Amino acid sequence: MRLWHETDTWQHPQARERLDPLTPEAVERIAVIKHAAFGDLLLLRPFLVLLRRHFPNARITFSVISHYQRGIPEDLVDRIHVVPGSKERKGWLATYRAYRELGPQDLLFDLTASTRSFIISRLTPARFKIGYQYRSVHKWVYHMAIPRSAFRFEAETFLEQLHPFGIQYELPLEFAMPVVAEPAKPPTVVYFPTASTPAKSWPAGHFARLICMASERWPDHRHVILAGLADWEQAQAEEILNGTGTPGNVVLQPAGENDAALIKGARLLVANDTGIRHLGIAVGTPTVCIFFSAPPFRYWPRWGNHQIAFRADGEPPEPEAVVAAMDRALL
Numbered sequence: 001m002r003l004w005h006e007t008d009t010w011q012h013p014q015a016r017e018r019l020d021p022l023t024p025e026a027v028e029r030i031a032v033i034k035h036a037a038f039g040d041l042l043l044l045r046p047f048l049v050l051l052r053r054h055f056p057n058a059r060i061t062f063s064v065i066s067h068y069q070r071g072i073p074e075d076l077v078d079r080i081h082v083v084p085g086s087k088e089r090k091g092w093l094a095t096y097r098a099y100r101e102l103g104p105q106d107l108l109f110d111l112t113a114s115t116r117s118f119i120i121s122r123l124t125p126a127r128f129k130i131g132y133q134y135r136s137v138h139k140w141v142y143h144m145a146i147p148r149s150a151f152r153f154e155a156e157t158f159l160e161q162l163h164p165f166g167i168q169y170e171l172p173l174e175f176a177m178p179v180v181a182e183p184a185k186p187p188t189v190v191y192f193p194t195a196s197t198p199a200k201s202w203p204a205g206h207f208a209r210l211i212c213m214a215s216e217r218w219p220d221h222r223h224v225i226l227a228g229l230a231d232w233e234q235a236q237a238e239e240i241l242n243g244t245g246t247p248g249n250v251v252l253q254p255a256g257e258n259d260a261a262l263i264k265g266a267r268l269l270v271a272n273d274t275g276i277r278h279l280g281i282a283v284g285t286p287t288v289c290i291f292f293s294a295p296p297f298r299y300w301p302r303w304g305n306h307q308i309a310f311r312a313d314g315e316p317p318e319p320e321a322v323v324a325a326m327d328r329a330l331l
Contacts, residue, residue: 004164008147010133015143019128022106027055031105033063033120035083035112039275041071042282043155044111046173047162048076054167055107063102063120075178083120099123110141111158113148130161151297171303175282181265182258186249188222189214189326190263192271193240194233202272202290202316204236208243210270210319214326215247221267223250226259226276268329270322274299281306286329292316305329 003019005011012018030051034044041064051060062077067085074080083098084090090098099120110121110131121129121141129142138145144164149157159169193207215223227237234254241252253262259276260283263269269280272290280287281301289299291310300308307325309317 001165003144004166005144006146009164010138010145012139012143015128018143022127024055025057027058027106029061029103029105029107030055030058031061031063031081031102031108031124031126032077033102033108033110033112033117035063035065035068035114035117037068037275038071039278040154041068041073042175042275042278044158045073045076045175045177045282046155046169047109047111047158048073049174049176050159050162050167050169051109052076054162054165058106061102061105063117065116076176083116096123109161111161130164149298151295153301154298155301157298173301173303175284177260177264177282177284179260179264179283181283182261184222184265184267186220186222187218188224188262188266189218189268189270190224190226190266192226192228192269192273192276194228194230194236195273196275198232198236200272200293201236202292204239205243206316206319207240210322211240211244211250212247213319213323215244215250217323218330219249221249224262224266225250225252226262227252227254229255268326270326288322288325288329290317290322305331 001019001022003016060077061079061081063081064072065085066082066088081102084095100123102120102124105126108121108124108126108129110117113132113134118137118141130144131138131142132148133145146160155173194201211223225237225241227234237252244250260279263280263285264283266285269285269287271277277287277289286305288307291308296308296310307329309322309325311317
């Protein structure tokens with residue numbers, strides 16, 4: 001295989017000669033390291049789809065961390081390698097053994113760029129290793145390291161690790177999610193009003209006002225408030241429902257196993273949680289995401305009908321701005 005190189009990438013002096021003898025068909029073992037939460041695991045799916053397509057004979061091992069296993073793309077890989085998280089308090093010997101269990105590989109992709117993933121990459125024998133540039137650590141770990149984009153949709157930054165192998169991708173990205181849509185009659189708009197913490201959640205009063213406005217603007221739609229799993233999330237969802245005055249086309253539904261089917265069958269998903277929003281993107285449902293603390297750009301696909309609502313000064317956007325984004329998404 002040819003190794004494609006740009007001026008801002010770093011490569012080991014032996015990088016080309018290590019890769020040259022390989023052909024895509026001859027690659028038998030590939031490791032992908034991604035230690036991340038639900039949303040990022042969803043965004044990794046297009047990378048794995050292309051990896052499988054380009055290296056048809058490879059056995060793909062996916063390395064994850066023990067406390068982040070929801071959303072593992074088991075349908076796209078052959079083996080799951082689980083390493084202990086810091087909360088497990090494993091001894092150094094048990095941790096070392098878990099790291100080494102990844103085993104020898106032909107190709108290794110480190111999409112995490114953490115201290116843990118650097119150590120695993122260093123301990124894993126592989127013909128060719130690629131990762132991101134980070135404080136010169138990459139020179140001791142990989143055969144090639146590329147810059148990591150900070151203001152680009154994250155799924156595409158993952159795919160950039162395939163470019164040195166000459167692998168291209170097309171938009172819209174292919175997620176290949178094995179989800180069957182839940183029939184939605186009447187048309188449905190789903191709202192996920194919470195995030196990982198209350199501080200990251202758009203104010204309940206804003207959400208209540210938004211849903212009031214939307215239920216009047218789209219009276220022929222069912223407006224579903226999807227309550228999160230934590231007690232405080234359920235309480236906030238109920239507060240939002242009560243704040244709407246409970247019009248007949250607004251309902252509250254607890255989160256559960258059928259969330260993906262509900263969102264896939266919906267006409268629109270509105271959320272301020274990027275993990276649930278990534279689920280909407282992955283199943284092909286138009287989305288509106290509300291930002292007021294995290295920068296929106298790495299979570300905003302520039303293809304498809306995905307909109308964002310945010311203010312340049314970082315303050316929470318007003319409900320009117322979100323309704324305008326919903327208008328654009330529902331065109």
